[in-house]
Amino acid sequence: MQRNRFLPDILTTLFDRKRATGNDTDPRDINQLCNALLAEEGSVSGQKLAEVILARYRGLDDDEKLAFFQFLNDALDIDAEKLAELASTYAQTRALDDFEQLANASAAKRRKLLRRLNQPTGATADLVSMRVDLLRLMKSHPDLGRTDIDFALLLRSWFNLGFLVLKQIDWMAPASLLDKIVAYEAVHEIDDLDDLRRRLSPPDRRCFAFFHPAMPDEPLIFVEVALSDHIPGSVDDVLSEGREPLLPEQATAAVFYSISNCQQGLKGISFGNLLIKQVARQLSLELPHLTHLVTLSPIPRLNTWLTSQLDNPDFGHIAADILEGTAPAEDVRALAARYLLEAKGASGAPVDPVARFHLGNGAEAYDVHANADSSANGRAQSSGAMVNYLYDLTQIERNHEDFALRGKIAASRALKALAKAPFKSKPKELAS
Known part of the structure; x- marks a missing residue:
């Protein structure tokens, strides 16, 4: 679907350029900055260091990104020999101090680095985007999977159900959000503006998405729902241009006909099961006369x-x-x-x-x-x-x-x- 995006794209470009350049006059390379952040205990100075590292990362080319991930993978890995020694000591003593040392050593240093990188405003989205690069580079460098395990572990904790916000998206949503619905639709492609309107505007259509407070303008996953007076057997009929809209009180079935994950960087972190169940319960409360909650998959x-x-x-x-x-x-x-x-x-x-x-x-x-x-x-x-x-x-x-x-x-x-x-x-x- 073609929309006039000239002004939003210009503003986004200018904003990203400002974020990428900032006031970065630090002579250290990105690896040295990461080591400094690991050693930094102050929250204010740590946040500034994290901002510089994230801005520096955004300016890297693919070869430089690969080198950065190899640094995380190898230089910031678990010290297996030290871990084995600490495990042996704790097995004998069962002392609290020994347990604490063992617990700290069992996590790779890169995990601590990623937590500290997540301090500035907007950092969570940066780290999700960073994982997109990591997943892409892992195809030719599978050994980077050790680093991805730590990314996935932290992202699962940051994006757990307690932080997710369910919102309904309708035709009156901001144009920027509607553009994203079009771009992220992964099951039944949205052809044009009229097609989008048919999915969001009529009274017998619903769209729900999960959002995260750290990424309030980015849907994580969304589901499109058709209210119907029967269980449909054709998505062609559901999306037909000439169909007659149904009043919600006439509906007996809520049909989940499309569910799309939006953030490639959150691959492997499942939201779909939570989304469908939560939407199903919400629709059952809103429309108690519904007799069937079904998909058309x-x-x-x-x-x-x-x-x-x-x-x-x-x-x-x-x-x-x-x-x-x-x-x-x-x-x-x-x-x-x-x-x-x-x-x-x-x-x-x-x-x-x-x-x-x-x-x-x-x-x-x-x-x-x-x-x-x-x-x-x-x-x-x-x-x-x-x-x-x-x-x-x-x-x-x-x-x-x-x-x-x-x-x-x-x-x-x-x-x-x-x-x-x-x-x-x-x-x-x-x-x-």
Whole structure:
């Protein structure tokens, strides 16, 4: 979607340039500054040092960033020999002082550095952005994973549920925030301004996002919700330009049709399970007449799995027909149901990542639909098939425990029957 961003972009550029230059006249390099920050106990001088380091980092090129992360990884690593010595001493004495020394030595120095870097205003966003660089550089330098463990540990503590703020986003939100919703939408691309308005403005549409006080203008994750008088089986219908809006009091179902993570630097830190449950509870309070809280979700690995099943003697011909776009809807639904309930990885968990997410969140696999997503992405990943996951607030804890502890998949009777249903199409040699 094209919007006039000239003035905001100019202001952002000027602001970033000011932050990057500041009053940095310190002759020390960034590694020396980090060592100085580790040695600094004063909060005021420490904050100034942190500001200089973060500003200096923003001016580094990729080679310099790699060198910086290697410094964190190696020079600020755990002293394993000293740790072993302290552990041996504590094992013998069980003394409080020895425990304190052991606890301090068990954390890498870079963890203390990252905490001290997080002192200035805006530093949390800087560190999230820094981790984006780290994750990118780790692809060719996997040994940097030691440093990423410390980044992830601290970010999980800084972004725990107690600090997250749930906000509803509507059409009257600031333009800068609406731009971010467009940019971060990861499931169903927003085509233009009219498409965005259709998702945020009508009375039967909702959008909720988690924010963090340290990054108040940056959504962490958001979910788009459609209020409906039935459980929909097509995202094309949900996003249709010509549909008639529904009054909220007429709705019987709240449909979570898109959930998007916004911050790449927070990869591996899950907010989605918290967001859906919190939004589900809020909608249940706001609209107590709702009878169903469901998703309309993609099946992203279906076509990949179908390709691996082409030689299957029982349904290889169905897999081929689905991939060619010639299979009847009944067969698409039956094989998709079989995939969701039976396709498992080496760990025993479902192959499909969206299934793992919702089932692990306590949802129930409820129904499967053919010809539900006609977009290029929908056709490419699942031949247009989609699935509903049902969030029954009275059952989600039990379902979560059954899935997490016993690998049991909660599924409706109808979906279980569909997964065992005979296929309509026969192998070509039998059909002839």
